[in-house]
Amino acid sequence: MNVSKPFPLNAWYAAAWCHEIGRELSPRTICGKNVVLYRLTDGVIAALEDACWHRLLPLSLGHLKGDDVMCGYHGLVFNSAGRCTYMPAQKTINPSACVRVYPVAERHRLVWLWPGDPALADPAKIPNFHWNDGRQWVGEGGTFYQLKCDYRLVIDNLMDLTHETYVHADSIGDEAITAAPFDVTHTGDTATMTRWMIDIEPPPFWARQLGRPGRVDRWQIVTFQAPSVVVGDVGVAPTGTGAPQGERSHGVNGAFLAAISPETETTCHYFWNFVRNYRRNDAELTRELQLAHVNGGAGVYDQDHRVLEAQQAAIEKNPRSPFYDLNIDAGALWARRLIAGMLADEQTSMIANAATE
Numbered sequence: 001m002n003v004s005k006p007f008p009l010n011a012w013y014a015a016a017w018c019h020e021i022g023r024e025l026s027p028r029t030i031c032g033k034n035v036v037l038y039r040l041t042d043g044v045i046a047a048l049e050d051a052c053w054h055r056l057l058p059l060s061l062g063h064l065k066g067d068d069v070m071c072g073y074h075g076l077v078f079n080s081a082g083r084c085t086y087m088p089a090q091k092t093i094n095p096s097a098c099v100r101v102y103p104v105a106e107r108h109r110l111v112w113l114w115p116g117d118p119a120l121a122d123p124a125k126i127p128n129f130h131w132n133d134g135r136q137w138v139g140e141g142g143t144f145y146q147l148k149c150d151y152r153l154v155i156d157n158l159m160d161l162t163h164e165t166y167v168h169a170d171s172i173g174d175e176a177i178t179a180a181p182f183d184v185t186h187t188g189d190t191a192t193m194t195r196w197m198i199d200i201e202p203p204p205f206w207a208r209q210l211g212r213p214g215r216v217d218r219w220q221i222v223t224f225q226a227p228s229v230v231v232g233d234v235g236v237a238p239t240g241t242g243a244p245q246g247e248r249s250h251g252v253n254g255a256f257l258a259a260i261s262p263e264t265e266t267t268c269h270y271f272w273n274f275v276r277n278y279r280r281n282d283a284e285l286t287r288e289l290q291l292a293h294v295n296g297g298a299g300v301y302d303q304d305h306r307v308l309e310a311q312q313a314a315i316e317k318n319p320r321s322p323f324y325d326l327n328i329d330a331g332a333l334w335a336r337r338l339i340a341g342m343l344a345d346e347q348t349s350m351i352a353n354a355a356t357e
Contacts, residue, residue, distance in 0.1 A: 006152065007031050007262040008227050008342040009116030012126045014259035014271045015104070016111040017143065021045055025069065027060035029263045031115040035102055036060040040067045046080040047113055049100035053084060059099070108132045110259060110271060116346075127229040131255045131275050138280045140290050141257065141273025144305060149312035151228060151260045151268035152336060157304055158230040158258055159193055159331035161220050167303050171292065176200040176218070184330040189338060192223045193331035199239045205292065206236045209252045209278075215239045216251070222331065226338040232256040252278050266312060272301055 015028050016037060026037045027050050034050040036059050050058045052071040062072035068079045070086075076097070077086035084097035103114040103121035108129035114121035131137045147154070157163060164173040174197070182195035197218040202210060206218065216236040224230050237243035237251025259271040274293050279285050293299045297306075325333060 005032060006150065006265055006339075006343075008339065008346055010114070010120050010346060011116065011227050011342070012105070012112040012114055012121075013228060013261040014110045014269070015047075015113040015261065017271070018106050018109050018111055021111055023064060025060040025062065025064065027058060028113075028269075030113050030269075031262050032264055033102070033115045034058065035113060035115075036069070037104070037111065037113075038064060038069070040080055045104050045106060045111055047102040047104040048078065048080070048082055049102070051099065052076055053078075053097045053099055109134065127225045127259070129229065129231070129257065129259065131231060132257050132273055137255060137275035137277050138286060139273050139275035140286055141271065141275075142290070142294055143272070144270040144301070146263060147268050147270045147305065147308065148266065149268065149308040150266055150315075151262040152339065153308050153311055154258065154260045154268060154270055154304075155224060155228065155230060155335050156329070156332040157308060158232065158256075159191070159222055159224055159335055160328050161193075161195070161222065161232075162328045163307075167307055168300050171205040171300055172203050174200065174203040174218075177220075182328075182330075184334060186334045186338070189226045190223055191331055191334035191338060192221065194222075195220045196244055198244070202236050206252070209254075209276075210236055210238075212238075217241075217243045219243065224331070224335040224338070226335070227342055228260045228262070230256075230258040230260070232258075252276070266316070270301075 009031055013030050015030055021037050022039055024038065028035050028037060035047050036050040037045060037047050039045055048059060048069065050060050052059055052073065054074055054076050057071060057073040059069050059071055062070045065077060068077045068085060070077045075088045076084055078099055079085050082099045082101040084093055087093050103118050105112050105123050105126060107126050109132050112126050162178050165175060165177050176197040180195050180197045182193055185192050199215050200218060202216045217239050218236045221233040222230060233255055235251055235253035237248055241247065241250035243251055254274060254276045257273040257275065261269045263269055274289055293301045
């Protein structure tokens, strides 16, 4: 285990949407681990190291043979447990011929993969992403695969929403965001940024969602789940109808969802969704909201995409550490502390294990 990398390995990371994995070989790189995903004939997902034991050709360049994977170079066959079951031109199979198997699970419409020690892969540790289940909350999201930035930059972006004022000025941005006070709290594995904007004019996006004129109370309650999931509880309600006290029925409530999976130190996969608990049967609204977020470069996440990749490029050209921090970075800083804590724990475990060998 290489603890110098900026991502913990002993964690569940989103690798794909459930609907993306079928009876074909689908390669992914998660935390520097090359993996091939596919469904067995019974529908269960398998995840193997994407490198043949023999000459390291990616198995994803081969094909399925029943529930097994045949290498596209010399025809070696591996079952879903990673064991070689066939070698060309010989009857005896080398007992060391196997590829790594990765723990994998389906939950909340996503495929989650554990790139670290398989003995520690507890399904109970899969991040709470229930908003994405499509029952009480509805929405259709997507993925930026191979987003060209450190995954922690995406977390920084989502934990500090003051950027909306400037990056998303034509939709969700508002000067009230920068003027309103906020609070940051944390637990052993979460950090939460809470901001209320009371008695303001709603920005264009939320004015359309509310569908009636008047001033509003707006909320942003953003929670980071270590090491790489962010859920933002957001919405507006007419001023004076009780939203700050918990009565939101007069307003509209959404949630932005982000499962950010490191690919390498400077690239990541960004699984996103925006879900809502109002007008849940309105398919046209679902499509409208999807396009509001990703729409050929004009959506909210498209705007973030450009900023994040430009930021990464600037970091590589002008390396300095640490960043300069402002008060608004409190939530992002706590998220980074929690990630750093996980990395430190892994390093401690690695040293302890090495000492006993």
